[in-house]
Amino acid sequence: MIWVPLLVASAACYLIKLSGLSLPQRLLLDPRIQRTVPLLPIALLAALIAVNTFSTGTHLVLDARAAALAVAGAAVLLRAPFLLVVGAAAATAALVRLI
Amino acid sequence: MASAAYALSFGAISITAGLSLPQTCALSILMFTGASQFALVGVIGAGGSAWAGAATAVLLGTRNALYGIRLVSLLDVTGSRRVAASHFVLDETTAMAIARDDPAESRFAFWVTGLVLFCLWNLGTLAGALATQVLPDPKALGLDAAPPAAFLALIAPRLRGREPVAIALGAAIVALVFLPFVPPGVPLLIVALLVAVIGLRRAP
Numbered sequence A: 001m002i003w004v005p006l007l008v009a010s011a012a013c014y015l016i017k018l019s020g021l022s023l024p025q026r027l028l029l030d031p032r033i034q035r036t037v038p039l040l041p042i043a044l045l046a047a048l049i050a051v052n053t054f055s056t057g058t059h060l061v062l063d064a065r066a067a068a069l070a071v072a073g074a075a076v077l078l079r080a081p082f083l084l085v086v087g088a089a090a091a092t093a094a095l096v097r098l099i
Numbered sequence B: 001m002a003s004a005a006y007a008l009s010f011g012a013i014s015i016t017a018g019l020s021l022p023q024t025c026a027l028s029i030l031m032f033t034g035a036s037q038f039a040l041v042g043v044i045g046a047g048g049s050a051w052a053g054a055a056t057a058v059l060l061g062t063r064n065a066l067y068g069i070r071l072v073s074l075l076d077v078t079g080s081r082r083v084a085a086s087h088f089v090l091d092e093t094t095a096m097a098i099a100r101d102d103p104a105e106s107r108f109a110f111w112v113t114g115l116v117l118f119c120l121w122n123l124g125t126l127a128g129a130l131a132t133q134v135l136p137d138p139k140a141l142g143l144d145a146a147p148p149a150a151f152l153a154l155i156a157p158r159l160r161g162r163e164p165v166a167i168a169l170g171a172a173i174v175a176l177v178f179l180p181f182v183p184p185g186v187p188l189l190i191v192a193l194l195v196a197v198i199g200l201r202r203a204p
Helices: A005-021 A031-036 A039-054 A065-077 A083-099 B001-015 B022-029 B036-044 B050-061 B063-075 B079-087 B089-096 B103-133 B141-159 B162-181 B184-203
Strands: none
Touching: A005 B022, A005 B063, A005 B079, A005 B162, A031 A039, A039 A065, A039 B050, A039 B162, A039 B184, A065 A083, A065 B001, A083 B001, A083 B022, B001 B022, B001 B036, B001 B103, B001 B141, B001 B184, B022 B036, B022 B103, B036 B079, B036 B089, B036 B141, B050 B063, B050 B162, B050 B184, B063 B089, B063 B103, B079 B103, B089 B103, B089 B162, B162 B184
């Protein structure tokens, strides 16, 4: 069930990389492309944070994951390394659930 | 070394999200672009369909096309070399290649960074996935709460200035507003569509 979308997405991600080395520069340097493409990761990552923190299925919820996100935010502000940010968030969620 | 840490947490998050060990490793071998991989397993872990996850991963991967602009003149690759080089077109390899003044050094930096990164990334993924697989209940360790932290660490370097912060907040709000009314995963695609419509239309 997961394999087909997984392989299709992998192929598409490869073709995107190939297109950067193959498409005419004029197309890639189009101001609209230059403006829009860098916005996508910002918008999508922010939406992923919101959805993965404040929802279960199609329900909005506020649970231990919100505390985990707050701790992760503090860790990022303190310039903690990636593994520490992720580990601190997981530990926070586990602790809050224990209480 | 930082990439090994990313990979370790990717392996752990992927297994916690319900992907198998072969699926997790296949992603790191075949997709080989961090943010997209995290997004795919993040969507699946949050109950979204694998297709919604796949679409989000591809949309996040679009930025890799822009690295090609910087790389194409530096690398001067054609034919089968271009086919191989494409797999290594990433944030890190681009940064290492453009940091060199000499074209030969640029090419060397690109290929070495690409190969080392590919090895570290896949070994880290395997280690993280294997370690998580032996856990009786990854959720008891809070690993299901890890994806947002990973996304936060990935987005943080991009949030310089007011416009990116405003876009991030707007995207988060739009996603949550649509969430109760559409299938899981779809709010992300709505956000991407809005970005495309606004970005491609706005006058330069």
